[in-house]
Amino acid sequence: MRYADSRAYVVPESLDGLTGPASGVVELPPHLDWSEQHVYDLDDPAQAGLMYERVIREAASPRDLATYLNAERLARLWNRLHLPARVRRQWESAFPTLARTA
Structure with a gap:
């Protein structure tokens, strides 16, 4: 079993709550x-x-x-994101x- 198949992924309750930046420079922790x-x-x-x-x-x-x-940016990027199949399905x-959108 691959790690990506066994790990837990976080999925939001709603896309409306994704209010992060859509542009500019972001530094991840x-x-x-x-x-x-x-x-x-x-x-x-x-x-x-x-x-x-x-x-x-x-x-x-x-x-x-x-x-x-950001929910709007996510929708525009979604079909180009390289994600583990399990997280994409979730x-x-x-x-x-x-x-x-894909």
Whole structure:
């Protein structure tokens, strides 16, 4: 069994609570991104996608998701995010509108 298949992922109760920044520069805390590249320019689509992938995979609480993700930006990025299949299924099951954006 792979790690991605056994770990718990956080899924928000509502996309409406995802009110993080949609643009600008964001620095993630070490519990979300312990790499050297922990600062992301959300105005660069590639960096925004990478940050969203990391936050979705590593979030420890719904607060992490609400702080760093923006619902409108998430919907625009969703089909380009590289996520473990299990976390993608969990999010799309909770929010079918995401699956329809793909």
